[in-house]
Every structure is written in C-alpha cells, then in structure tokens.
Amino acid sequence: MINVKILTGYPEMFPGGLAHSVIGKALKEHLFKLEIINLHDFGIDNRKSVDDEPFGGGPGMILRPDVVEKALLSASNNQNLNSTKIYLTPSGTLLNQEKLGIFAKLDEIIILCGRFEGVDQRAIDVLDFEEVSIGDYVLAGGEIAAQVLLEGCIRLIPGVLGHPKSLLEETFSNNLLEYPQYTRPKVWEDSLGNKHDVPEVLTSGHHENIKKWRLDKSTEKTKKIRQDLYIKKEQKQD
Ligand code: SAH
Secondary structure, three states: OEEEEEEEOOHHHOOHHHHOHHHHHHHHOOOEEEEEEEHHHHOEOOOOEOEEOOOOOOOOOEEOHHHHHHHHHHHOOOOOOOEEEEEEEEEEEEOOHHHHHHHOOOOEEEEEEOEOOEEOHHHHHHOOOEEEEOOOOOOOEHHHHHHHHHHHHHOOOOOOOOOHHHHOOOOOHHHOOOOOOOOOOOEEEOOOOOEEEOOHHHHOOOHHHHHHHHHHHHHHHHHHHOHHHHHHHHHHHO
C-alpha cells in the first residue's frame, strides 16, 4: 500500500477526482492511503500566514520554508524507507509514464503543492524535494497536478484496474501511441445520415492480422504526431 501525503494550502480540493471511478475504489479498498496536511495549520504569527513577498521584488507571494518544514515534519514517518518527496512545479523535470511506474512501487509519496508564485528554493533544496512538472504549461496551483500524478500512478498498482492486461498495450508502452479502438454499432449512422463502418480486419476474427494492423496503426500514428517517441523506439531496436 502506498501512503500518500499531500501538503497543501487548499485541503478541501482533496480527494477531488481521486474519490471516483477505479481510483476511488482503490482508496475505499485501502490500496493506497491519502493523508492531507493543511499548510495553514503551520502558519506563523496571529494571521497564520504561510507565504510572503519575494526578496528582490516581483509579483506574487512565495511559500515560506519554515512553514513547509513544519508541515513536512508532521507528515514524515521515518519507518518508511522507500519514500520520495515531490514538489510540483512547471520548472521541474517532466513527468512521464516511466516515472509513474517508479512512483507506483514506493511505500510513501509526499507531495508539496505550490500556489501563487511558488515555494522558497531553500525548502526544496534543504528538505530534498524532487521537482516534477506535469507538462509545459502553467497552472494556478499544484493541487490538480498532484491529482494528475496520483491518478496515473495509482492505476499502476496491482489490483487497481479490472483488466491488468490493458496496461501492456496502452499508449507509451514500447514508445508507441495506442492504435485506434472501435466498438458497437458496427455501422454507425450519424445525424446527417452518413454511414461509418469499422475497419474490416477488426471484425474478421483473424487474430494475427488484427495484431499486425494494430501495430501498423500505432507506428503510423506515432511517426506522424510524436517523432520524439518514434526516434526513441527506433534507437531501442538498434
Ligand atoms: N512562478 C512559477 C509558477 C507558479 S504556478 C513559475 O514561473 O515557475 C503556481 C503553482 O502551481 C506552482 O507552485 C506549482 O505547484 C503549480 N504548478 C503550475 N504549473 C504546474 C505544472 N505544469 N506542473 C506541476 N505543478 C504546476
């Protein structure tokens, strides 16, 4: 079981999306544990403030390192050796499927969610947070990013997905995007009266041909829209 601990100024944003569907079921079945730590419980002075203006000037507010440390100390459980601390930030290393696989094998994940202009760099360096970004765009806070990371990670825990086989052939396995998928009706008549059939091979019952068609489609799609993945795949084969 993974113990997830979230340090946030917006505790009411959790469990949020993590309470639903397969991840919500995993939470109920204790396949992972979610503990939310409110940064405001560790705020300083009468106002319980957690942030302050940036030294050197500039807009916005920065989360104080002393507040982050106090919150972290309340969350840390030293018995857990296999643990990682993540600070979600657009200036971190990009999250990918391989990283999610590594996180899914941990005993404990502690996630710090930033807001406004971010977090004092000393907190990140001294308290040893790994800086992780969920993509090349800027959100208003780390809470949704934490849910993205956790949803991707928790679904990899054995027993979470009904069909573990679905993990084997999905997008990014073997550096390929997934092939297109189809379901009933076999012929779909749209609102304009146009009829759309599914690719014939998929209803042929010929498993070898289906396998080959899917690989061809995956390769074609990857080559067209994700050259970076395609190059990686080619390099792995050499
Ligand atoms: N001034 C910062 C942006 C702060 S955004 C900069 O230029 O880097 C406010 C908070 O949202 C961040 O502290 C972080 O926790 C979260 N956040 C925003 N975009 C993110 C992303 N792409 N990945 C992960 N966290 C993100």
